[in-house]
Amino acid sequence: MVLARSLRNHGTSHKLAALIGPHVSEPSRAVLHKLYDEVRLVDVMDSGDEAHLALMKRPDLGVTFTKLHCWTLTHYSKCVFMDADTLVVCNVDDLFEREELSAAPDPGWPDCFNSGVFVFRPSVETYGKLLTFCTENGSFDGGDQGVLNSFFSDWATADISKHLPFIYNLSSIAIYTYLPAFRQYGHNAKVVHFLGKVKPWDYVYDPRSRSLKGQTVDPDLQPNYLLQWWELFSSSVAPLMKEEYGDQPFHSGLSENGFHGGASETNSGPSPLPPPPPPLLPPQMSSQERKQRWEQGQADYMGSDAFSNIERKLDSFLK
Template identity: 30%
Template sequence: MTGIHASRPPRGDRAYVTLVTSDDYATGANALIRSLNQTGTEADIAVLHTGGVSSGRLEELERLGVRLCGVDLLPTSAAFNNAHAREVLHRVAPFDKGDKPPLHTPLDNFTKLRLWQLDYARCTFIDADALAMQNCDRLFEYPEFCAAPNVYESEADFHRMNSGVFTARPSQATFDHMFETLDVPDAFWRRTDQTFLQTYFTDWHGLPHHYNVLQYVWFNLPKLWNWKSMHILHFQYEKPWQTPHGKADQLRPLIDLWTTIAEGGPLPDLAKMPNPE
């Protein structure tokens, strides 16, 4: 696997995959992995990680049973790197809906594409700032490429994709073609991997909303919130471990839930969880 250095062989041909690019995201991945382990999944769990993660934090994740997969940044051109430098990207396409802490660089986001170089037949990617609320193994039966809508402000956003959860079929040939398409003259991917993937997979299939419920739905679209059907909860923008947290009062029940799982507590009984009013 060129560009990937794995800690052990794969366990089976299916894997949940996440990306960790800093110690902060290792904090998120710790909770995600704990939640996945509680769902009774039979799939492997692989953590793509860059050089921005300390060895101690990686050892913590490995003790949870995951397969560590060290990855190099993509060998993108100087022009591409300059166009996607943090200060350039955030000036041209600022995040104005919430506070997104600088946990990594925009170029780190594109290492998500290394998933297509993994030695699995089927993968489900989940961002490290998410939790699995119940078994999600059915996602492995969905085709490539499926992702849930980027809905957190208005129901009109159902046509947009969120790359925090998606299904994929690893293939070196696909990776090679993706890279050729990614780094072209004057390339600018406004929301990095998310914009690229929606453009590359023009006929992407929509996953049911409950496979990637964005936390802002809690207060923006409470009628769409349903604990019983929720499979993955995604903490876009502010992170539950973040201090200070500008929306802590609005999101307190979700932060408390994340904290419980991160500290080794059980998944909740979704039937008993109160929906927002």
């Protein structure tokens, strides 16, 4: 919903289509119909590749195979796929000048593209080949990104014009891991991608103080994209959800604690607010916990993970 609102706010001239699974509630579907030109119900596909998913410690990524349904949108000649955890911060209609399969490099392994944003041409033939490929080869990471990188295996070497600049899929994690580059190029960002397990809707937002609980950001270091996401939700999406849900809470809706993301997909009444995310600086953090927070975009970039400390560590290795 927030993604669609951000696209509309930045003046896209293209139609918007949403692919949803059967678990999405009727009120939520009604809101999506207000924001998208087309809302299509698709089956949830699962790779069943538990071994590879276990390696990634991300069993939730199996259902990302559902993404392959986008190739069935054959009433469109060309599309740009965008994950639900992306936010558009300027007009990106120029992406339609690119060809299949255009995507930005993944911050974890730049010879692979990140499948959160990519340009493609819907095709029944390509869809069939992708399903066959999945059946015969599986996925090296257990998710859609492994499949798509193996299927479009020449992306890294064949045609540089299919390499989208990183600003079209700016990982929120990369802001912390390479802060100097973000300072240099970040003002050109076009699409922000909230990678990791902790998503924007997992936070608690207080609209009165315009702040997030459990999150500390120095505004002089970087624009607070999480706050941008929540301000867009509270101003443009929450009112639509209140219209559709009525007295039925869409989690706990507006309360003394502010907004909490995510709609309740049951009719059993309000669900309690989960606790806010833990503080970014827990005492005596283990190396594994610290690694997990890095992967979730929650680095302590003002403290132990500051660039000066990273630079000092690199210097010691190089020496």
